[in-house]
Amino acid sequence: MTADEAPRTRPVTLEDVAQVAGVSRATVSRVINGAQTVDPALRTSVEQAVAATGYVPNRAARSLVTRRADSIALVVSEREQRAVSGPFVGRMFTDPHFGRIVGGLLDVLRPAGIQLLLMLADDDASRSQLVSFLRQGHVDGVVLLSSHADDPLPELLTRTGLPTVLAGRPTRSAAPIAYVDVDQQAGARLAAEHLVGLGRRRIATLSGPLDMPAGQDRLTGFRTAMAALGEPDVVAVEGDFTQAGGAEAMKRLLAEHPAIDGVFIASDLMALGALPVLYREGRRVPEDVAVVGFDDSSAALACDPQLTTVRQPVEEMAAEMAGLLLRRLGEAGRSTPSAVFHPTLVLRQSA
Amino acid sequence: MTADEAPRTRPVTLEDVAQVAGVSRATVSRVINGAQTVDPALRTSVEQAVAATGYVPNRAARSLVTRRADSIALVVSEREQRAVSGPFVGRMFTDPHFGRIVGGLLDVLRPAGIQLLLMLADDDASRSQLVSFLRQGHVDGVVLLSSHADDPLPELLTRTGLPTVLAGRPTRSAAPIAYVDVDQQAGARLAAEHLVGLGRRRIATLSGPLDMPAGQDRLTGFRTAMAALGEPDVVAVEGDFTQAGGAEAMKRLLAEHPAIDGVFIASDLMALGALPVLYREGRRVPEDVAVVGFDDSSAALACDPQLTTVRQPVEEMAAEMAGLLLRRLGEAGRSTPSAVFHPTLVLRQSA
DNA sequence: GCTGACCGAGAGAGCGCTCTCTCCACAGTC
DNA sequence: GACTGTGGAGAGAGCGCTCTCTCGGTCAGC
Structure with a gap:
């Protein structure tokens, strides 16, 4: 060589x-x-x-004169929740979603010779440090992964003027900020149609947190679709997108509505927690209760039986985020088109 | 502000x-x-x-003169296996381990003002591109996450002279290269002692791939410990550290040795696949068969019943990798001390 | 045959920083 | 009083690159 x-x-x-x-x-x-x-x-x-x-x-010499960094930041924004002992590890990093997004981003960025910088923001101090770092032009663009609804970062990033793209629709659409998302409502409709098509009549849902866009949209979409199918009164119990939260929500649902025969659970991870609760209460899946999840994450395969679920094409969505950013680098001051992907239903054993 | x-x-x-x-x-x-x-x-x-x-x-101006990049690369080395369609997503990125490592690294790197660059190598072309990128001093050090045994990257990186640290003991310890690992054999011993202490007498193991150090060490450690406990002939079936591989290995084990009452499964993910096989064959866990896993990953909690497992302190290990690198940056040309962490047994319901 | 347009290559400035070298002021020594 | 020593600040070079400006050469047009 x-x-x-x-x-x-x-x-x-x-x-x-x-x-x-x-x-x-x-x-x-x-x-x-x-x-x-x-x-x-x-x-x-x-x-x-x-x-x-x-x-x-030599990248340094080049960026010094071009004022481009040839790198973009992947900012992971976590709610402040430092563990009492041991190093901090955010929810986001342990979520399989995260890895899939990274893979999708690199797939586009690598051929373009652009480096991916991993940055974490979890409190006011780290946020302002992050913003001042970004302001100085150390990166050309930002992909923001935000795990919570009241995150000030989308707003802060918009004000820096840096090309930014969000993973998922922002909560407050005050500032015009680009995002890439899946059509959550359409996904929920797929679940509704499948459950009804199976002949289930007492259908409920375990929703995500209603202060998060994904949580809202999946519930709204499900209710709308069910109403269109002649079922206007769908019981919903709010969960928090975690496994433990799924188990807890299922307990509440069964306590109040023991007769259900179908349930749309707004994330696979929640389903993973909810299924054992069903078994403990003597219900078989799918015979007694049909279950449809959302995400098509690895959790869907970890379920027993494997989960019928709404798939969002995470890798393609991540690739689109990178592409969107790259295009904006080319033509500065462009508008901010967002992209919404179509979900599909993946049929497995649970419904 | x-x-x-x-x-x-x-x-x-x-x-x-x-x-x-x-x-x-x-x-x-x-x-x-x-x-x-x-x-x-x-x-x-x-x-x-x-x-x-x-x-x-301005980082660029500074690095131009100091010849330091104030960043380190996290290199994820995957076996070449590009999917036939859609973007490529490596095994590593979807492994919850990955996120925990990133978290641990950032925990040390952020206070030091050092950026983390994410890089992927999955074929000869990308490897040589990677190496030439690194040679030019764009980063000050490298953390290598390698998912396969016959990876040429440890060797290549050593030759660049860049401070490098491996996650896990390298296969060929030809070149003196620093690594951070858990004491795999001690972990396996914890599992052996626990199972024997439970009174189990027909104990087998589902090992990891025997061409990987972690796979070898866990098996060797388990056999050695069992021999010391008076059980020199432990049945072992080789798995591949995946969920599907765990299911398959468990099928083979049950077919050949239906009478087992305890099993050490060398990764939680394999256990996640193996448990449903046990149920299908009519065994209860832990009543009929006690199961001990390894990793204490999220998969351990996803299991039903939750898995008793050997915990490796991934975040602390990652932090140590970062620290080791930082120390070597300070004093160039230092020797390469490795670090080995102690595992602990986490008791849950499966054993 | 001369002018002007045009195209390709070189000269040189300068991006923002660090770091050596120089210089100055002051204190101490003989 | 002249000299040396010392601590602290400024001047200036230069890191490796890009990019504008300039210039030489070629060719079409009158």
Whole structure:
């Protein structure tokens, strides 16, 4: 491999390449950056010199003059909840969703030569540190993963003027901010239609937290769809998108409405918690109670029986977030188009 | 917030601060970098000027001259296995482990003002691109998460001379490379002692892949401990650390040894797959078969009943990786001490 | 054959910072 | 009083790159 020739003592610079190729630094720079106004013969000899020297551009020097960082920040915004002992680990990082998003982002960013910076914000101090870091142009754009409804970060980021895209519809749509989301209501409708199509008549739902857009939308969508199917009065119990919350919500549901024969649970993780509660109460799934989840996360496969669930194409959505950002970098000051993806129903054993 | 005064049109530079404070650029630089040879009065006025202007140093300019990047790379090395359709998402990213590691790393890196770059390597092309990127000094150190045994990356990274630390003992310990790991054998011993202490006598194990250090060590440790407890002939069936692999391994185990009353499953994820197989074969857990897992991952809680499992302190281990790297940055050319953490047994319902 | 347009390549400034070197002021020594 | 020593501040170079400006050369048009 020719790159081995690059001595670690003094890295190869543009100047070195220029000398080897017998041209000026500027010409090498043109070749590296793909300028069209270069004589093909010179281009070839420059390319050979680059290969021979194992040259790789120095990012720092480049960003110093271009004022671009060639990197975007993945900001994970957590509610402040530092553990009493041991290092802090947010909910987001342990959520399988997170990894899928990272994968989808890198899939677009890597070919574009853009680095992904991982940043965490979980209290006022870290937030203001984050914002001042971002203001100084250390990154070209921001992908924000926010886990809670009353997050000031979308607002703060908008004010920095940095291209920003949110994962999921923001709570307060005050500031015009781009987001990528799945059509939550359509997903809930898929669940409703499937349960009704199965002949279930006493259908309830375990919703997500109603202060989160995803929680609201899935409930609204489900109720609307059920009403359209002739079932205007759907019982809903609020959960919190966690496994424990799912178990607790299912207990409440069964206590108040023991006769249900179908339930739409607004996240797979909640379903994972809710299923054992059903068994303990002597219900079989899907024979006695049909269950439809939401997300098609790994939790859906961990359930027994495996969960019929509404799939959101997380990886594609993440790729779209990256793409959206990249396009905005190209044309500064563009408007902020959002993207909404279509969910699909994945049929497994639970309904 | 004073930082609001920083105009996005032209960021505040050292020069600006110097002018406001009535000193030279060099003096401001000294204050920023905490040099001791500054008159207290000047220091104060510089600090005020920094606050007033909302100055934040330009990283690119700084790295250009210091030749430090103030960032470390988190390299995720995956076996090449691009999906036939849709974006690629590696196993590592969807593993809850990954998020815990990120959390632990950030916990140390953030206070030190060091950024975390996320990089992915999954084939020869991306590997050589990665290595040449790293060679050029774009990062100060590397944390490597490798998911497979025959990974050439540890070797490649060592040759770059960059401070590197591995998550988990490397397969080939040819090159002296630092790593952070849990004492796998001690963990397996905890499982063995617990199962035997429960009075179980027909104990088997579902091991991890035997071409991976973690797989080997857990099996060796379990067998050694069982032998010491008077049970030299432990049946072992090899799994692959996945949920599906766990189910498959358990089927084979039951087919060949239906009389078992205790089993050590070398990862929680495999246990998650194995438990339903036990139920389908009419065994109760823990009454008929006691089950001990390994990892104390979220999968342990997802199991029904919840899993008694060997806990490895992932977050602390990640923090140690970051700390180890930071220390090596300070004193270049240091030796490479590794760190091995002690596992503990977490008692839940499955054993 | 001369002028002007045009195209490709080089010269050189300068991005914001660090760091060495120089210089100044003051104190101490003979 | 001249000299040396010392601590603290400023001047200035230069990190590696991009990009504008300039300039030389070629060619079409009159």
